[in-house]
Amino acid sequence: MKAIRSKFFIAFFLIAVLVAAGAVQTFANSSPVPGTVSEESAAGPKISQSMMPAAASATALQPVVTETGLISLSVDGLGTDSSGNIQVNKPAGATVRGAYMAAADVWGSNGNPGPLPNGAIELNGTPVNWSLHVKLNAIFGGPNHAWADVTSIVKPVVDAAPAGIIDIPVVETMYLDGSILAVIFDDPNQSVSNTIVLMFGAQNTTGDTFNVLFSDPIDKSDPNLGMEFSLGISFSYQLGPTGQESHVDINGQRLTSSAGGQDDGTLGGNGVLITVGGIGDSTANPPDPNASATDPRDDDELYDILPFVNTGDTSMVINTINPSNDDSIFFAGLSIRSAIAVVGEGIVLGPTTATNPVGTQHTVTATVQDDNGAPIVGRNVFFSIVSGPHAGLSSNNSTDANGHATFTYTGSAAGTDVIEASFVDSTGQTKTSNQVTKIWESTTPPLCPCPDAQACYSFDEGSGNVAGDSSGNGNDGTINGASWTGGRNGSGLSFDGVDDNVSIPVINSExxxxxxxxxxxxxxxxxxxxxxxxxxxxxxxxxxxxxxxKFLKRTPDVIAFALVTQDASGNKRQRTASYNMGNSVGGWNHVAGTYNKTTGEQKLYVNGQLVRTVRHKAGNTVVPLTYYSDTKIGNSLSKKGCFNGIIDEVCLSNRALTDQEVQDIFNN
Structure with a gap:
């Protein structure tokens, strides 16, 4: 946070409730880069909630930006009579998703009683054009607040810069109170989805209330859960050690250290400071070491608000007020770590993730609330499965007395669905919920048809890049390029004849x-x-x-089973059992090869029938493969050929199957 001299002390309020996984420090220090407020996941997709309309006239703070995902937040403030630098704290590897500026003048300064003009601030040499305006006649008799999306200015500068503190030049072309820069990053350092809500407006004379709606009940046993509240305040006038302060209440409980009064120091007249909770702050909120009657001061108004919520909570109420009404609270932000939320009129969808067996039903519930946190009753909600095995399914349902609408469907195939919901709000804009995932698992794990199998690949997963080993030996394969399709039994893998393959572990046996x-x-x-x-x-x-x-290249209908054995002295011999199938294209066929060390017999079977036997020296054992680190299905280890077609039900056993056992596999 910075405390910066300005004609009028602006109240700045930033709520950052972050939901991020893997934090090992206290939440105040959990950001991957100090001073950057990180947020929660799930990898989760962005909530799309609408901005309030341009040229807004309401004084209360209202949501302007809502983002979820692997994101983090950097906030800084600046007040200057001319020029200076506003800062951004960039996490390693992060890129800017969005950047926003809020600013205020003083009582219509410079003879400007109307909205703050475009170009009142130049950011990195580019005039800022304002999209939202609020005028505070009720409290001060005329300060103007303005909001702008400055992503196009900030993103090229920050994305090209190394991680850490980045200075961006600011020039005030007219006499202003100050400005705030909030930057939301796509942050690879985050491991689960976070929520950030930025709000713009101004303080009502009776204070402002933010109604926060969670997509899932709070679980305080979740080690990833964290909530952070960042508060920035500027004062226009100090009335003494206790008369000028801002109160923050969470679910009816007052924060132990309200901003203002002695915490921020006092001034003998009009305040000239802007304080912004962000870069360099901590949740400890220590006394200001730089406080004096005349010098700028640093305030640390970041709060850990997790103690103010309880397990099972589905909502949270935040109240802010400056009892003297001598402040202007015109910017706020909210984040939640390990949960998804919206502020004010909006929609959330839950549960965020669930797993069910195929053939059962799953229900997702959308909750819709108005600006006052009350349920919206009788509103139509549209549900849609946007991706996954059931993509395209949709439904409409109306909200009940609790603002809930549900969507239930039956899983018919394995895989992961992504679901979202939307409704039309009171202004006629469509608001879309967070996306949730539904994992459908096969009801009966595939059984391996091969006796004494060391690895068995049924290829019945139907999605993903892992070929599971149903033998129970854990020899899962990695799918490289091959695509899921219908197989001989259930699903199978299609190989393009170019480079598709399944890489599986080397399995050696005698x-x-x-x-x-x-x-x-x-x-x-x-x-x-x-x-x-x-x-x-x-x-x-x-x-x-x-x-x-393999099939031979000069006689492509000839199937060949090649095998190398060795005797006790290490003398090696390769034999190949081959068979001309006549026509191997355009139909399903089964092939098997076996080797029996006792008899030395190497056999080839096609469609359950023994078609060729070659012999090694009795007692010879298969030479273990040590030169390569893996084996391939559908491709050559030495890049000498690839299979064009579908492969299914691949089995490897550590003994020679009998003629009857091979016949049984074919008939299975």
Whole structure:
């Protein structure tokens, strides 16, 4: 916070209630960059709530900007008779999502009784054009407040600068009280979604009330939960050690250190300071070490307001007032860490995340409130699934006596849905809620059809980039490029014949069985069509390892099962069992290869039938693959060919399956 000399001491109020995960320090020090107020997640998407209309005439503070996501906040203030620097505290790796300026003149200074003119402030050499105005006839007889979106000015400067404190030049072209700069960052240092609400207006003579609505009940056992309240105040006149102060009440409880009075020091006449809770402040709110009757002073009006809320709370009420009505509170901000919220008339959707099995029902509830925090009854709410396996589903419902409207649907497929809701507010503008996620899980985990499987890939997840191992051995695969599609059983993976693959761990055993279903779209006459590659080829037979299953490039309908064994002395031998399928394109086929170390028999099966047997020396064992760190489904380890089509139900076992067992897998 800065305390800066100005003709008139502006009251600035910033609420920052941040919801961010992973904080290990006290909330006052939890920002990734000191002085930057960080916010909460979930990775969560932005709430879209409307700005109040331009040229607003109401004196009460009203929400102007509401943002959620992996975001953080930097705030600074400046009052000068000519020029100076206003500061931004940039977290490492962050980029500006939005930047906003609020300013005030004094009693229509410089003969300007009307709105603050465009260009009254130049920010980084660019005149600021105001979009919102408030005139305070009720309290002071005429100060003008103005608001501007300055993202286009601030973003190029800050995004190009290194992390840390950034000075941005400010020139006041007329005599002003001061200005405030609030910058919201997309911040990769945050691990869950945060909420920031910025408000603009002025203080009513009876004070202002902010009705905060949470999307989910507060859970104070959540280690990520945190709430921070940042208050900036300027005084136009000090009436003594206790007469000039601003009170802040949270849910009817007064903060232990109200701003003003002795906390901010006193002046013998008109105040000339602007104080802004932000850069360099802490929630300790210590006595001002620089206070004197004439010098600018630094105030630390940041508060931890978490003690003022309770588990189960679905709303919070914040009241601010300056009893002498000699202040002008014209800017406020609210954040919540580990929760989503709106201020005033708006809509929230919950629960923010939930997991259910496919085939069951899920209900999301939208809550709609007016500016006074009262439920809006009988208002139509539109629900929509914007992405996921059920994308396109939508519904309308009216709010009940509690302002609630619900949307219920049945999950028919596995995956993650993203849902949002919207309504038309009292001004005719559409306001959209926060987005929530619904995770649908398969009701019955896929069973591996292969006996003694070391790895089994049913490819029934239907979404994501992980191929789960249903053998129970944890050998999950990573999907690289292959896309989800219908499979032989359930879903499968489609490979483009160029570079798609599934990377799976190396699985070595002395005996082996490998099986898979495949649907080939086309033959590759230039390379091999690999169904599975765990084979190291080399001109020196003694450097060969492992086994693989592929179609040959010159005879693309010939399926080949190649395998390298070794005797007790380490002498290696590669054999290949192959079979011409005649036509391997345009239909589902099953293939399996086995090796029995006792007999030395290497067998190839097509569609459940034994089609070829080759022999190694009895007692030979499969040479373990050590040259490569993984094996591939649908592609070659040495980039010698890719599969064009669909692969499903890939199994690896650590023994040779019998003829009947292979037949059973085919018939499954």
């Amino acid at each position: 005996e082996v069985s490998l099986s898979a279903w495949f649907y080939k779209n086309a033959n590759d006459t230039k390379g091999y069509d690999f169904i599975f590659d765990g084979l190291r080829m080399h001109s020196n037979p003694q450097l060969r390892e492992g086994f693989g299953l």
